[in-house]
Amino acid sequence: MTVELTPEIKKIQETVVGMYSEHPWPSHRDADEEMGWRLKCLGVRPEHYQGKNVLELGCGTGEYALWYAMKGAAHVTGVDLSDGSLALARQRKKEAGLDHAEFIKMDILNCDLPDNHFDYSYSVGVLHHTGDPLRGFKHLVRVTKPGGVVIVSLYNSYSRRILRCKQTFCKWVGGDDLDKRVACGERFFGGTMRKLDKRYHGVNTKQIAYDIFGFPHESLHSASEVMGWFDRTGVEYIGAFAPLRIRDYFYAFQQPEYARFRATFEGFPVMRAVSDLMTKLARRLGPKEGSVPPFPRPGELSMFMSQAMWIAFGLRFNCFTMAGIKRR
Numbered sequence: 001m002t003v004e005l006t007p008e009i010k011k012i013q014e015t016v017v018g019m020y021s022e023h024p025w026p027s028h029r030d031a032d033e034e035m036g037w038r039l040k041c042l043g044v045r046p047e048h049y050q051g052k053n054v055l056e057l058g059c060g061t062g063e064y065a066l067w068y069a070m071k072g073a074a075h076v077t078g079v080d081l082s083d084g085s086l087a088l089a090r091q092r093k094k095e096a097g098l099d100h101a102e103f104i105k106m107d108i109l110n111c112d113l114p115d116n117h118f119d120y121s122y123s124v125g126v127l128h129h130t131g132d133p134l135r136g137f138k139h140l141v142r143v144t145k146p147g148g149v150v151i152v153s154l155y156n157s158y159s160r161r162i163l164r165c166k167q168t169f170c171k172w173v174g175g176d177d178l179d180k181r182v183a184c185g186e187r188f189f190g191g192t193m194r195k196l197d198k199r200y201h202g203v204n205t206k207q208i209a210y211d212i213f214g215f216p217h218e219s220l221h222s223a224s225e226v227m228g229w230f231d232r233t234g235v236e237y238i239g240a241f242a243p244l245r246i247r248d249y250f251y252a253f254q255q256p257e258y259a260r261f262r263a264t265f266e267g268f269p270v271m272r273a274v275s276d277l278m279t280k281l282a283r284r285l286g287p288k289e290g291s292v293p294p295f296p297r298p299g300e301l302s303m304f305m306s307q308a309m310w311i312a313f314g315l316r317f318n319c320f321t322m323a324g325i326k327r328r
C-alpha cells in the first residue's frame with residue numbers, strides 16, 4: 001500500500017535523488033577489497049547469501065549488488081530511485097554478464113516488494129538520506145523471510161560529528177546550491193577530500209566531493225538506536241562493523257581478510273598503524289571465549305565505548321553497519 005509522503009520528505013527525496021542521479025555514488029569501487037572482512041565482523045557467512053535471493057535497498061551504481069551476484073547469490077535485486085545510478089548499475093551488470101542481477105526503480109519508503117520474500121536484505125548508506133529511516137528499515141525487515149539476514153549501514157552520530165561541522169560550514173556558505181557547497185568543501189577542506197580520495201584509490205574524486213559536501217539531507221544514528229529498531233521489528237543481533245564490543249576486535253583482527261581490507265586505510269596512516277598493532281596483539285592473545293560469531297548482543301556501555309573510539313577513527317568509520325536475523 002502506497003503511503004503519501006509528507007511535503008518535507010518529498011522535498012528531501014527530490015533533492016537527494018536529483019543529486020545522486022547527476023553524481024551517482026559511488027560510480028567506482030572495489031567492493032571485493034572491503035567485503036570479506038566486513039562480513040566476517042558482521043557474523044555473516046557465505047551460506048547466508050550463496051544460492052539465496054538477495055536484496056539491496058538503495059543500490060546506487062550496483063557495486064555491492066554485483067559483488068553478491070558474482071559471489072554465488074542465486075538472484076540479486078537492487079532498488080534505487082536515481083536514474084543515473086541505475087543506468088550505470090545496469091550497464092555494469094550487462095558487461096559482467098550477470099543475468100541473475102536486476103535493478104529496479106522504486107522508492108524504498110514505499111517499497112512494494114512482497115512480504116517475507118528475500119533470504120538476505122541489506123541497505124548501505126541510504127536510509128539516512130530518506131528523511132524517514134525507520135520507515136525504510138521496516139520495509140527492509142518486512143520483505144525478508146523469517147530466519148533471513150538483515151543488514152543496515154548508517155552514518156554514526158559519534159564519528160561523523162567532526163565532518164558535520166565542516167558540512168554545516170559549507171551549507172552556510174553555499175545555501176541550497178549544492179555545487180557551491182561542494183566548491184566550498186573542496187576549497188576549505190582539501191585534506192578531507194585527499195584522505196577519501198586515497199581511500200577510494202583516486203577513481204571517483206568528484207563523486208566523493210558531492211557525497212560528502214553536497215549532502216542534500218542526512219541524519220545521524222547511534223548503535224543503541226538501531227538496536228532499538230532491531231527489537232521493534234523482531235531482528236536478533238548477530239554482529240557489527242566496526243565491532244561493538246572490545247573483545248570482538250580480537251576476533252576481527254585475527255581474520256586473514258583484514259590483509260585485503262587494509263588497502264582501504266590508504267589515507268589514514270595512524271589508523272592503519274593502530275590496526276596493524278591490533279593484528280599483532282590479537283594473534284598473540286588468541287580468541288577470547290564467546291568472541292566468535294554470532295556475536296553476543298553488546299551492552300549500552302560497550303556500544304558507547306566503541307562509538308567513542310570511532311571518533312578517533314573519524315571519517316574512515318563514519319558509517320557503521322549492524323546485522324541481524326529476522327526471528328521466525
Ligand SMILES: C[S@@+](CC[C@H](N)C(=O)[O-])C[C@H]1O[C@@H](n2cnc3c(N)ncnc32)[C@H](O)[C@@H]1O
Nearest residue numbers: 020025058059060080081082107108124125126
Ligand atoms: C550514498 S548512495 C549508496 C549507494 C550504495 N548503497 C552503495 O553504498 O554503494 C545512496 C543511494 O540511495 C538512493 N536513495 C535515496 N533515497 C532513496 C529512496 N527513497 N528510494 C530509493 N533510493 C533512494 C540514492 O538515489 C542513492 O543512489
